[in-house]
Amino acid sequence: MATLTVPQSIPSPTEDSEQLRNAFKGWGTNEGLIISILAHRNAAQRKLIRQTYAETYGEDLLQSLDKELSSDFEGIVLLWTLDPAERDALLANEATRKWTSNNRVILEIACTRSSHDLLLVRQAYHARFKRSLEEDVAAHTTGDFRKLLVPLVSSYRYEGPEVNVTLAKSEAKILHNNISEKAYNHDEIIRILTTRSKTQLNATFNHYNNEFGNAITKDLKADPEDDFLAAVRTTIKCLLTPEKYFEKVLRLAINKLGTDEWALTRVVATRAEVDMKQIKEEYYRRNSVPLDHAIKGDTSGDYEAMLLALIGA
Amino acid sequence: MATLTVPQSIPSPTEDSEQLRNAFKGWGTNEGLIISILAHRNAAQRKLIRQTYAETYGEDLLQSLDKELSSDFEGIVLLWTLDPAERDALLANEATRKWTSNNRVILEIACTRSSHDLLLVRQAYHARFKRSLEEDVAAHTTGDFRKLLVPLVSSYRYEGPEVNVTLAKSEAKILHNNISEKAYNHDEIIRILTTRSKTQLNATFNHYNNEFGNAITKDLKADPEDDFLAAVRTTIKCLLTPEKYFEKVLRLAINKLGTDEWALTRVVATRAEVDMKQIKEEYYRRNSVPLDHAIKGDTSGDYEAMLLALIGA
Numbered sequence: 001m002a003t004l005t006v007p008q009s010i011p012s013p014t015e016d017s018e019q020l021r022n023a024f025k026g027w028g029t030n031e032g033l034i035i036s037i038l039a040h041r042n043a044a045q046r047k048l049i050r051q052t053y054a055e056t057y058g059e060d061l062l063q064s065l066d067k068e069l070s071s072d073f074e075g076i077v078l079l080w081t082l083d084p085a086e087r088d089a090l091l092a093n094e095a096t097r098k099w100t101s102n103n104r105v106i107l108e109i110a111c112t113r114s115s116h117d118l119l120l121v122r123q124a125y126h127a128r129f130k131r132s133l134e135e136d137v138a139a140h141t142t143g144d145f146r147k148l149l150v151p152l153v154s155s156y157r158y159e160g161p162e163v164n165v166t167l168a169k170s171e172a173k174i175l176h177n178n179i180s181e182k183a184y185n186h187d188e189i190i191r192i193l194t195t196r197s198k199t200q201l202n203a204t205f206n207h208y209n210n211e212f213g214n215a216i217t218k219d220l221k222a223d224p225e226d227d228f229l230a231a232v233r234t235t236i237k238c239l240l241t242p243e244k245y246f247e248k249v250l251r252l253a254i255n256k257l258g259t260d261e262w263a264l265t266r267v268v269a270t271r272a273e274v275d276m277k278q279i280k281e282e283y284y285r286r287n288s289v290p291l292d293h294a295i296k297g298d299t300s301g302d303y304e305a306m307l308l309a310l311i312g313a
Numbered sequence: 314m315a316t317l318t319v320p321q322s323i324p325s326p327t328e329d330s331e332q333l334r335n336a337f338k339g340w341g342t343n344e345g346l347i348i349s350i351l352a353h354r355n356a357a358q359r360k361l362i363r364q365t366y367a368e369t370y371g372e373d374l375l376q377s378l379d380k381e382l383s384s385d386f387e388g389i390v391l392l393w394t395l396d397p398a399e400r401d402a403l404l405a406n407e408a409t410r411k412w413t414s415n416n417r418v419i420l421e422i423a424c425t426r427s428s429h430d431l432l433l434v435r436q437a438y439h440a441r442f443k444r445s446l447e448e449d450v451a452a453h454t455t456g457d458f459r460k461l462l463v464p465l466v467s468s469y470r471y472e473g474p475e476v477n478v479t480l481a482k483s484e485a486k487i488l489h490n491n492i493s494e495k496a497y498n499h500d501e502i503i504r505i506l507t508t509r510s511k512t513q514l515n516a517t518f519n520h521y522n523n524e525f526g527n528a529i530t531k532d533l534k535a536d537p538e539d540d541f542l543a544a545v546r547t548t549i550k551c552l553l554t555p556e557k558y559f560e561k562v563l564r565l566a567i568n569k570l571g572t573d574e575w576a577l578t579r580v581v582a583t584r585a586e587v588d589m590k591q592i593k594e595e596y597y598r599r600n601s602v603p604l605d606h607a608i609k610g611d612t613s614g615d616y617e618a619m620l621l622a623l624i625g626a
Contacts (some may be wrong), residue, residue, distance in 0.1 A: 119432060122469045132471045134464075135508035146500070150508075151447075154467035156435045158445045187459070195448035195463075 003276035003312035006040055013052040016041070020049070020064075021057060029068045031302040038077060039309035043084055043273060050081070072261045072303040079269040080310065085120035088113065089128050091266065092121065092153070096136045101145060101227040104234050104249075105266070106137060110152035111238030112245070115159055122153075144185040144228045151194035152235065158197040168203035169211075171196070175204070176212050179219050184229055193232070198239050205240070243278040246271055247286055250279070250294075259298045264307070272310040280311060316589035316625035319353055326365035329354070333362070333377075334370060342381045344615040351390060352622035356397050356586060363394070385574045385616040392582040393623065398433035401426065402441050404579065405434065405466070409449045414458060414540040417547050417562075418579070419450060423465035424551035425558070428472055435466075457498040457541045464507035465548065471510040481516035482524075484509070488517070489525045492532050497542055506545070511552050518553070556591040559584055560599055563592070563607075572611045577620070585623040593624060 011019070016037050023030040023037075041049065053061040065077055079087055088109050095105035109121065125133040134154045141149055171192050178186040196204065208216045220233050237245040246267050253263035271279055283291040292313035299307060324332070329350050336343040336350075354362065366374040378390055392400055401422050408418035422434065438446040447467045454462055484505050491499040509517070521529045533546050550558040559580050566576035584592055596604040605626035612620060 119469075126469075126471050126473075130471060130473050130475050132469055132508060132510075134468065135471065135510075138504045138508045142500075146504070150504075151463065151467065154464065154469070155447065156432075156439075156445055156467070158439050158443060158448065160439075160443050162443050187455075191451045191459070191463075195445060195451045197445075197448075 001275065001277040002273045003280065004040070004042060004273045004310065005312055006042055006045070010041065010045065013045070013048040014056070016049045017053040017056055017061075020053065020061065024064055024068045031069075031073065032305070034065075034069075034077065035302065035306050035309055038081055039306055046081055047083055072265065072299070073301065073306060075262065076265045076269055076303060076306050076310075079265060080272070080306075083124070084270070084273070085117065085124040086128065087270065088117075088121040089124040089133070091270075092125065092133055093129055093136065096133075096140045099140045102230070104231070106149055106153060107231060107234050108238055108245070108249075110149070110155065111235055112242040115156050118153075119156060145231065147185060147190055148194070148228075148231060148235065151190065155194055157195070159199075160197070161199055162197075163200055163203045165203065168200065168207050171204045172207035172211060175208060175216060176219075179216070182222065184220070184226075184232060189232070193235055193239075201236075202240055205236070243275055243282045246275075246279045247282040250283060250291065251287060254294050254298050261299075261303070264295075264299070268307050268310050272312075276311055314588060314590040315586045316593065317353070317355060317586045317623065318625055319355055319358070323354065323358065326358070326361040327369070329362045330366040330369055330374075333366065333374065337377055337381045344382075344386065345618070347378075347382075347390065348615065348619050348622055351394055352619055359394055360396055385578065385612070386614065386619060388575065389578045389582055389616060389619050389623075392578060393585070393619075396437070397583070397586070398430065398437040399441065400583065401430075401434040402437040402446070404583075405438065405446055406442055406449065409446075409453045412453045415543070417544070419462055419466065420544060420547050421551055421558070421562075423462070423468065424548055425555040428469050431466075432469060458544065460498060460503055461507070461541075461544060461548065464503065468507055470508070472512075473510070474512055475510075476513055476516045478516065481513065481520050484517045485520035485524055488521060488529060489532075492529070495535065497533070497539075497545060502545070506548055506552075514549075515553055518549070556588055556595045559588075559592045560595040563596060563604065564600060567607050567611050574612075574616070577608075577612075581620050581623050585625075589624055 010016075019033060019037055023033040037049075038046065050061045053059075053064075057064070062078055062081060065081065066074065069077055082090065091105055092109050095103050099106070110118065113121065122133050125131070129136070134150050137153050138146055138150045174188050175192060178184070178189050183189070192204070193201070205216050212219070217233050217236055220229055220236075223229055234245065249263055249267050253260035253267070267279070268276070280291045283289075283294070287294065291311060292308055295307050295311070295313075296304060323329075332346060332350055336346040350362075351359065363374045366372075366377075370377070375391055375394060378394065379387065382390055395403065404418055405422050408416050412419070423431065426434065435446050438444070442449070447463050450466050451459055451463045487501050488505060491497070491502050496502070505517070506514070518529050525532075530546050530549055533542055533549075536542055547558065562576055562580050566573035566580070580592070581589070593604045596607070600607065604624060605621055608620050608624070608626075609617060
């Protein structure tokens, strides 16, 4: 569930646009006003505000924000204000251009979004970059990573509740056989992880655990230094327990010597409207500190205020 | 361009449904009436007729047709009446279940449809089969064919007019190097064919021809017995010159000892509303016989009449 809070009665997009324009006017910028509006409008409402603002003032709201704001606060406001599909397209493009084997953003987008939302990301990617997402991912990666990432970003998984138990058993065995032989990049492992529905995969991994005595992610920890093995574990985590995956991204971002603001910004901006409630619960369970306390301790000023508004603190 | 002809003023879906119901009534079926209606309505109109028919008579029009008609005539009427995305989903599923290395239907659907239409096929596949298209293709194929077919059915190619000339040159070279070394299943060949836009690929193949003296499809004819090599050639043909690909399917279907009715039915039903005009021109160019003459010589009765109506004879 989302942590975004939207007032019961909201001003019209015209009023919101005017208020934002006022916030940009004169000496200094009224950051509080910007937060009070944008951090409390859902994606459809923000889209309308952006349209109205562009029609009224002849400038993209994002450009105005870009001119007025700076540093981490600018980062979160811009990322948040974007349409979710466009935002994911930008994040995926950035991750693709700067790709390194320990970058998890492509995996994260491919595996934690719904099938339909991933299609929207691919459409937004066409519109923005004049290429396809899978084309860029394929061109910037090689070897085992390409073999895993390209089908993940191209997937359109079935999302119904059906489970084929016979299939779950036989594919648990296929996975176990290959993992036992350390053939982590085997075609069949890639096929199963990149094409089966999340519900079906959950059944398969349960059978794996029951039949072979370990969670599959545990058996995939053979070599902690192996980046590809880590990517396979991340894939499984993103597909089945996204709240645990995001909790860990937040934990590492916050606990790092010098907070990783971009990771913090990314998770809050992309999940506030989706499942931030579960992520906050998971964070508290795992760290015995509420997420808002942790954020207060690590950030400050308008950036802090925007993060807290989005996580519903 | 399409060969489908729709009258300037058409009856309402209710009138069409009534007429179809009349055609099914009493002794025998009025096949001529069925052809005069269904063979002259576009996809949107057929969809409305199907909806109206189901609401009025409590039965799917396809079920009624299935009960009333038989053999090849039944085949073409059913396939034609289906929604294009649903029809492709059915054809792809049939080809996947009965997959053999010389079956070209999956390739044909993946490479001759627009990016958007291929997404619609994948959505229709979910709705109908409770699995994803790429999931079934991956599960029913192995080795090099899987490596080629899964990304093809998962692709969402960019369709803008942009061409990157530098890229076309460098990728023509990559293709040539691998083809020279007979590494036809090389990751880079698969990557280029499965992710680049059709416009970009066209530029790449032109550079290939200019730089290395042969059309790429010629260099891919090294071993005429190799099914995978044939599949790579078919991929290129379907992507860039679908009218030539379909002309050949029709030619082989008609010239075969005992016509291949299912291939003939498939091409006419899937292309009448798309590019059958170009296919007919290509057929005449290649065979010096108009397609309608060839069809008249090889088929008969209602099946013949339906085919001729759809190809605008």
